[in-house]
Amino acid sequence: MLSGFKKFLMRGNVLDLAVAVVIGAAFGAVVNSFVKDLLTPLIAAIGGQPHFEGLTLKIGSGEITYGNFLNTVVSFLIVSAVIYFLVITPYERITARFSTPEENTLRECPECLSEIPKAAVRCRHCTAQVTPLS
Template sequence: MLKGFKKFLMRGNVLDLAVAVVIGAAFGAIVNSFVKDLLTPLIAAIGGQPHFEGLTLRVGSGEIRYGNFLNAIVSFLIVASVIYFLVITPYERLTARFSTPEETKLRECPECLSEIPKAAVRCRHCTAQVAPMS
């Protein structure tokens, strides 16, 4: 029983996932600090509000604090942008470059130009006789 658990923990994808979570959390902390300590004070200097955390909305006797929510939205947008532009887009380009195009199993009928299987000897649409391809 312990042997199987040890084997599970030592698999590469479990360790890769653990490293990704730790690095992701550290990156999230850096982005949150950037937004909270650098970006929002810069925006606040232009807008006149010293800190976004102090932004509130009074509704009746209640108070809605939406400043931290704005910080979280900006942080999320930055993290999502970095992941998309620095991870997803290069990965898609790389896989597109090294992938082989899938060989099609269809061809055009020379008479009606509809798609038919390569091995067909007669078109199912116009019933024209066609030479088989291999």
């Protein structure tokens, strides 16, 4: 029973996932620090507000801290952009380069214009005789 669990843990994809989670968490911390300590103070200095994360909206006796929310949104956008441009786009280019195009095995019936296999001698829809294509 434990040997099966050990085999599961030692699979490459489980270890890859664990490494990805740790690196992702560390990268998220770096981006959060960048946004909180560098980017939003710069935006706040331009806007005249000393601390961007201190932006609040008071409604009655309640207080909405939308500055923290803006920090989180900016962090999310930066992480998403980095993942898209540095992971997804290169991966799609590489897979497109090494993938083989899928061969079309269908054609149109000359009588009813429905799709039939290229090797068909009779249309399955209208039963017209057709010459097979190789």
